[in-house]
Each structure stands twice: as C-alpha cells, then as structure tokens.
Amino acid sequence: MNILAIDPGLQWIEGKNVQRVYPRIGFAYIATVLSQEHHVNVVDVSASQITWSQLANIYTQVNPDMVCITAVAFHHDDALDTGRLAKRVDPDTTVVFGGAHPTALYEDFLTAGDVVVLGEGEHTVQEIAEAVSNGSCCWDDIKGVAFKNGEETVVKERRDSISNLDDLPFPDWELFDYSHYLSIPSDTYNRNIHFYSISGMRGCPYVCSFCSSLHGTTVRCRSPESVVSEMALNLKKFNAHHFDLADCNATVNKERFLELCCMLGEKDIDVIWNMETRVDLVDEEIVSAAKKGGCQVICYGIESGDEFILRKIGKTYSVDQIEDAVRIASDAGLIVKSSFIIGHPYETMDSAEKTFELAKKLRIKYGMDLYFGLIDVYPKSRVYEMAENQEGCTWVGGMRNNWKAIQRNTATIETEELDKAQLEHFYYTFTDEIKKIPATDYYKGKTKSDIEK
Incomplete structure (x- = not known):
C-alpha cells in the first residue's frame, strides 16, 4: 500500500526562508513503523520548500491510499489545508492526522480528514494502515482515535502508552532527503x-x-x-x-x-x-x-x-x-x-x-x-x-x-x-x-x- 507522510509547514516565516535543522523525531518514528509493512513517501514541506501546486503534483504522482499528516500548533492552518488538498485530488484517499496539536483539537482536524490519532501514534497508525489496506476503513475497533460517524464525533478509548521503548525501531533517516536540511x-x-x-x-x-x-x-x-x-x-x-x-x-x-x-x-x-x-x-x-x-x-x-x-x-x-x-x-x-x-x-x-x-x-x-x-x-x-x-x-x-x-x-x-x-x-x-x-x-x-x- 502507498502511504504519503507529510510534515506541513510555512515555507516562509515573516518573509524569510527558514531551513530546518533536522526532521521532527515523532514524525520520523511514525514514518518508520509504517514503512515496515508499506511503501512510504515522506514529504517535509518546509524543509523542501515546495509550493501547494507542487504538493498537488506529488499527490497525483504517488497516488497514495493513505495520507498521514503531522501538525504542530503554528502549522494548524497549513495542516488543515494539506488534508483538504489531498481530498480534492482524490476524495477516496484516507487522510490521517496525528501529533500533540491534533490530539488536543481533534474536532478541528476532523473537518479536513477521516481520523485523528490521539496520543502516541506508532501502534495506532499501524492498525489504521492495516484497516485501509484491507479496504474496511472502519475505526470502531481501534483504540486511541477520533473520527466522524455521520454528524457524531466518536472518540475511542485511549491506548496505553508504549511501556518498552526499546521495542520501537530506530527512526530510518533513509526515508528523508537530508540534503534539504x-x-x-x-x-x-x-x-x-x-x-x-x-x-x-x-x-x-x-x-x-x-x-x-x-x-x-x-x-x-x-x-x-x-x-x-x-x-x-x-x-x-x-x-x-x-x-x-x-x-x-x-x-x-x-x-x-x-x-x-x-x-x-x-x-x-x-x-x-x-x-x-x-x-x-x-x-x-x-x-x-x-x-x-x-x-x-x-x-x-x-x-x-x-x-x-x-x-x-x-x-x-x-x-x-x-x-x-x-x-x-x-x-x-x-x-x-x-x-x-x-x-x-x-x-x-x-x-x-x-x-x-x-x-x-x-x-x-x-x-x-x-x-x-x-x-x-x-x-x-x-x-x-x-x-x-x-x-x-x-x-x-x-x-x-x-x-x-x-x-x-x-x-x-x-x-x-x-x-x-x-x-x-x-x-x-x-x-x-x-x-x-x-x-x-x-x-x-x-x-x-x-x-x-
């Protein structure tokens, strides 16, 4: 299954190009665990300094079954627009949001996506990907998510935190183009x-x-x-x-x-x-x-x-x-x-x-x-x-x-x-x-x- 993992963000802050030092570590963990079972393309928007039209072209070229979008507070609007763009290019694409900010404001992010991961996401996002891969797109049996059922917002029971962090794979930096950093x-x-x-x-x-x-x-x-x-x-x-x-x-x-x-x-x-x-x-x-x-x-x-x-x-x-x-x-x-x-x-x-x-x-x-x-x-x-x-x-x-x-x-x-x-x-x-x-x-x-x- 094709997955597009996106870290959206302002390319210009107050009129200046701002180059990022390295990828966000939480985002890297999510991309890495997904890559164990699926083909993952990573796009760090602010690091690569791409435009909205270029991002739309990436959507078309990759043709993802699932788009995973992280979001920090100051990229709130950019993240929402990134999800909406994915839906405009292909309404059937499953759009998933995750991170501390979407966890706190899941209602906002459900206006632009299908499901929000609440809290630590490694295990949750793997189960979401499995559901999408199986063609079910049913989130009822997945802990730690919020989603819409008609007009109703469904918030599932939180997943326990990962107790043994040594069980997680090391972040795979081969997924990232480090020339952008x-x-x-x-x-x-x-x-x-x-x-x-x-x-x-x-x-x-x-x-x-x-x-x-x-x-x-x-x-x-x-x-x-x-x-x-x-x-x-x-x-x-x-x-x-x-x-x-x-x-x-x-x-x-x-x-x-x-x-x-x-x-x-x-x-x-x-x-x-x-x-x-x-x-x-x-x-x-x-x-x-x-x-x-x-x-x-x-x-x-x-x-x-x-x-x-x-x-x-x-x-x-x-x-x-x-x-x-x-x-x-x-x-x-x-x-x-x-x-x-x-x-x-x-x-x-x-x-x-x-x-x-x-x-x-x-x-x-x-x-x-x-x-x-x-x-x-x-x-x-x-x-x-x-x-x-x-x-x-x-x-x-x-x-x-x-x-x-x-x-x-x-x-x-x-x-x-x-x-x-x-x-x-x-x-x-x-x-x-x-x-x-x-x-x-x-x-x-x-x-x-x-x-x-």
Missing part, C-alpha cells in the same frame, strides 16, 4: 555536519503551566544500550557525528543517564551530542560525566528570574539554583544555553525586569547563550485554562486560538499590569540589549585539565 559548521570536525535527533525517553513528571505534553507524566526510558546502538548505527550508515537528545529532562533518571555517559565514553564512537534538562536535575557528577561522554551543549529551560512567577508556572527551583546549575555546567566545560519567557500569567514589570537582569547576569558572568520569547499559549495547557478563566491573564483581542501567532513573539495574552504593547516592547528591548552583550570567554586562562577536573 541544514548543515552546520563544526569546530570539532572542521567542516559542516548534519545534526540528527535521537529520543531516549518519553513522558515528563513535571507540570509546567505553559506545556501541553503528548506523552503524559510517567517517564519511560530506553536502555542506554539501545541509545548507544542507534548512535553507532547512524554513524556507520549516515556518517552522523552530532546528535540532539530530544528529551526535555535528560537527567531525570540519574543512574540511567550516568550509565549512558559511561558507555559513550568507553566505546569507540566518534560522536558529540547536546542535551536539555532542568536546573534542579544536575550536579557536578552529572555534568562531568556528560562532558566525558561527548556532550558539548546543555540547555536549561529557566523561563523566569522571579521566584513568585517560577512557583506560578510550576517550577520548584530557586533563582540561586539556576545560577548554580549554570556555573557547574560551565565549570565542566559545557556550553550552556537557556530559554526565558516573558508574559507569564501574573507577570509584572518588576518580575519581567528580574528575568532580564538574571539573563544579563548569566550572560556576562558565564557567557551563556540564551533565547528570549513571549509566552505561547498551547491548547490543553494550564495557561490556556488560565486565560479562559481570566486567572492572572486575559486573551488579547483577536488572539484566542490564533495559532499563527505561535513562535512569532506576538503577545496573545496580557496581564493586569502589562498589556500587549508593553509585553512586546519588553521583549524587543530585552532582546536588543542582550545581543549587545558579548559572550564572555569563561574559560580564558583555564587549561583543559582545569576544566576536566
């Missing part, structure tokens, strides 16, 4: 190299107010052996030297993380990698092991420099812990990057300025790279509920469910003290000032042995 200069290899995403776990035990998670709060981890094997395979097969761990809290299981770092350090695998975690999930042992295991960059989601706001958004750490985490990672020789958000519910001028002052301090003192952004409001997140209930924030006029505003640094909510204009002024002022602060050479005067101690 950005290659980045590497000081380590003295040439441009491609980045590859790798997922070592699913689930997050924390409930940050701005987050809407697909994988739930129960953490499930792949074995270190599985992760290392995937890196080694991709190194051999694709000459992949650089990996980004697609785990929001890579160190949540300390014992497992240390074992992973030890294996990477001991095995003769010429790879480097980046990771993301919380500031209260690191210590000297962790960052030292990460460095020895080949980690180059650690990313923290700091989000605020105000203690009151940190509590309101679900962060349990303190401002002192933030600096400690940046310091110990820097001392270990890791490049530290972090994100800060302006415009949380209950944000005030004072709390926003504290966030900026903390970011500036860490930039000057440790040379930390950082990203400032206005808060994005995702469906099913706590912030969305707060805006609906006018709890610490309200919707900006015309911005409720304006998914195109996501990741555009446009204020969609405002607080009692800071309106849309003030929030956007803060954001652009802070960003401009931070750009003027050069990264400090934190290691100036330190020897390699000093860093490795």
Whole structure:
C-alpha cells in the first residue's frame, strides 16, 4: 500500500526562508513503523520548500491510499489545508492526522480528514494502515482515535502508552532527503555536519503551566544500550557525528543517564551530542560525566528570574539554583544555553525586569547563550485554562486560538499590569540589549585539565 507522510509547514516565516535543522523525531518514528509493512513517501514541506501546486503534483504522482499528516500548533492552518488538498485530488484517499496539536483539537482536524490519532501514534497508525489496506476503513475497533460517524464525533478509548521503548525501531533517516536540511559548521570536525535527533525517553513528571505534553507524566526510558546502538548505527550508515537528545529532562533518571555517559565514553564512537534538562536535575557528577561522554551543549529551560512567577508556572527551583546549575555546567566545560519567557500569567514589570537582569547576569558572568520569547499559549495547557478563566491573564483581542501567532513573539495574552504593547516592547528591548552583550570567554586562562577536573 502507498502511504504519503507529510510534515506541513510555512515555507516562509515573516518573509524569510527558514531551513530546518533536522526532521521532527515523532514524525520520523511514525514514518518508520509504517514503512515496515508499506511503501512510504515522506514529504517535509518546509524543509523542501515546495509550493501547494507542487504538493498537488506529488499527490497525483504517488497516488497514495493513505495520507498521514503531522501538525504542530503554528502549522494548524497549513495542516488543515494539506488534508483538504489531498481530498480534492482524490476524495477516496484516507487522510490521517496525528501529533500533540491534533490530539488536543481533534474536532478541528476532523473537518479536513477521516481520523485523528490521539496520543502516541506508532501502534495506532499501524492498525489504521492495516484497516485501509484491507479496504474496511472502519475505526470502531481501534483504540486511541477520533473520527466522524455521520454528524457524531466518536472518540475511542485511549491506548496505553508504549511501556518498552526499546521495542520501537530506530527512526530510518533513509526515508528523508537530508540534503534539504541544514548543515552546520563544526569546530570539532572542521567542516559542516548534519545534526540528527535521537529520543531516549518519553513522558515528563513535571507540570509546567505553559506545556501541553503528548506523552503524559510517567517517564519511560530506553536502555542506554539501545541509545548507544542507534548512535553507532547512524554513524556507520549516515556518517552522523552530532546528535540532539530530544528529551526535555535528560537527567531525570540519574543512574540511567550516568550509565549512558559511561558507555559513550568507553566505546569507540566518534560522536558529540547536546542535551536539555532542568536546573534542579544536575550536579557536578552529572555534568562531568556528560562532558566525558561527548556532550558539548546543555540547555536549561529557566523561563523566569522571579521566584513568585517560577512557583506560578510550576517550577520548584530557586533563582540561586539556576545560577548554580549554570556555573557547574560551565565549570565542566559545557556550553550552556537557556530559554526565558516573558508574559507569564501574573507577570509584572518588576518580575519581567528580574528575568532580564538574571539573563544579563548569566550572560556576562558565564557567557551563556540564551533565547528570549513571549509566552505561547498551547491548547490543553494550564495557561490556556488560565486565560479562559481570566486567572492572572486575559486573551488579547483577536488572539484566542490564533495559532499563527505561535513562535512569532506576538503577545496573545496580557496581564493586569502589562498589556500587549508593553509585553512586546519588553521583549524587543530585552532582546536588543542582550545581543549587545558579548559572550564572555569563561574559560580564558583555564587549561583543559582545569576544566576536566
């Protein structure tokens, strides 16, 4: 059976071509499991920068029995249009949507497709493909889907999360044309190299107010052996030297993380990698092991420099812990990057300025790279509920469910003290000032042995 897997998306953001670094890892898993039994063609619209007419031609050439479309929030409209285009080209094509955003807003996506996968999709989409292949197109016996039965929306019982992630196949990057993705200069290899995403776990035990998670709060981890094997395979097969761990809290299981770092350090695998975690999930042992295991960059989601706001958004750490985490990672020789958000519910001028002052301090003192952004409001997140209930924030006029505003640094909510204009002024002022602060050479005067101690 022919399947067309599509990651839709804006080809131009604010008039600029934006090249993607690598495919989305969740999308890659879906394409890979489908390719085990079916012929799968993958189209990453924004990476390949194709037009609507070119996409229509692809539909005609591939003649798919089933079209699988992923969607993130800011591609909401593009995803719907992609599904509608498939139906215009061939009304008999089965159109399937999946991902965190369609899971939250399945009613919207059923206006442009036949079925929406709810939650983790690997097993569900295989059963959908089997039904299409058998010519039944009946979803009644499939868990974890939403579909229309006449005018009625049917939502089936959710499927249990995949307990053993080692059972999943490694994402098959041969399905993707990597010439469409950005290659980045590497000081380590003295040439441009491609980045590859790798997922070592699913689930997050924390409930940050701005987050809407697909994988739930129960953490499930792949074995270190599985992760290392995937890196080694991709190194051999694709000459992949650089990996980004697609785990929001890579160190949540300390014992497992240390074992992973030890294996990477001991095995003769010429790879480097980046990771993301919380500031209260690191210590000297962790960052030292990460460095020895080949980690180059650690990313923290700091989000605020105000203690009151940190509590309101679900962060349990303190401002002192933030600096400690940046310091110990820097001392270990890791490049530290972090994100800060302006415009949380209950944000005030004072709390926003504290966030900026903390970011500036860490930039000057440790040379930390950082990203400032206005808060994005995702469906099913706590912030969305707060805006609906006018709890610490309200919707900006015309911005409720304006998914195109996501990741555009446009204020969609405002607080009692800071309106849309003030929030956007803060954001652009802070960003401009931070750009003027050069990264400090934190290691100036330190020897390699000093860093490795």
